[in-house]
Amino acid sequence: MQRLIPVLNNDHVPLHLISVINTLLTAAKEISHRLHQGSLAGTLGSTLDENIQGETQKKLDVVSNQLIKNMLLETNLVHAVASEEEDDVVMGNPDAKYLVAYDPLDGSSNIDINGSVGTIFSILEKPDHCAEGKELFLQTGDEQIAAGYILYGPSSLLVMTTGQGVRVFTLDHTVGEFLLTVDKLNIPADTQEFAVNMSNQRHWTKPMQQYIQDLLSGELGPRKKNFNMRWNAAMVSDVHRVLSRGGIFTYPADCKHPEKPCKLRLLYEANPMSFLVEQAGGRASTGYERIMSLQPTEIHQRVSVIMGSRNEVDTCLDYFKSIPCDRPDAPTA
Ligand SMILES: O=P(O)(O)OC[C@H]1O[C@](O)(COP(=O)(O)O)[C@@H](O)[C@@H]1O
């Protein structure tokens, strides 16, 4: 089985970019080890702190963030990093060209129940125009040069793209290396499986209410087929299932907290996952716009997410086209 570096070399990925990706993986191996140790490593449970978004930080959120940040900055190949767990952008080598945005631990509420979690990353280049601080990262998802995630489940998997399809590598603990296990991942265009947090149903807008209602009506409803539902509460493992066997994953905008209509972050979650999904032949949309075309205005910006099997996402988007509603996530002027 092929190792990661020769595979990326073969794809003509620049050497410095390979080093950045490899550094992320060194941090990921350490995170994977700590997760496997669980209570033995003393890293389960919460800290007394909240992140910039007002969410309680798990000890492993903090540890993972530090590991990734320190290792990336030590390479001298990274100009700046932006993390879900950092208030601001952290600057690295002024002469380096790579920017890394990451969610150090996605699905962190799963840590204490021994459920799957992951690390999501998105790599950009320093823009040509003069930009500093957070401005550096305000690029559309289309500007990403690499993206992926490490899923810490029964196996630790790297799923990544450099814009040449999606590959899966599995961490072989005996040699401490990620080995190629799927060369070209493709999402089936059709599906009978959806993933959504149903407890938010009453807060959704009309198009999403109607779409999910029609899925639930199964073969007796307008879709004329039955649908199954799965929800792991970790985007990384829910989207991994969608990439592996098809499906539609959504965390739509809702009216639960008018000041916070969306949950998932554009830079650390939605953009990298959209890059993977599109590279695997799927679709990723807010309901109204293609996610990777959005111009970010804030590094911690949140966005409505609908992604997965091409035909199913298109069907869902038809509801947004035909059912009028006020958008809780309407872009502010
Ligand atoms: O708690 P809910 O509403 O099910 O939300 C689950 C969603 O929140 C997230 O856990 C947010 O990610 P973080 O754990 O990185 O904050 C997603 O991974 C997941 O899809």
Ligand SMILES: [Mg+2]
């Ligand atoms: Mg997350």
Ligand SMILES: [Mg+2]
């Ligand atoms: Mg997180």
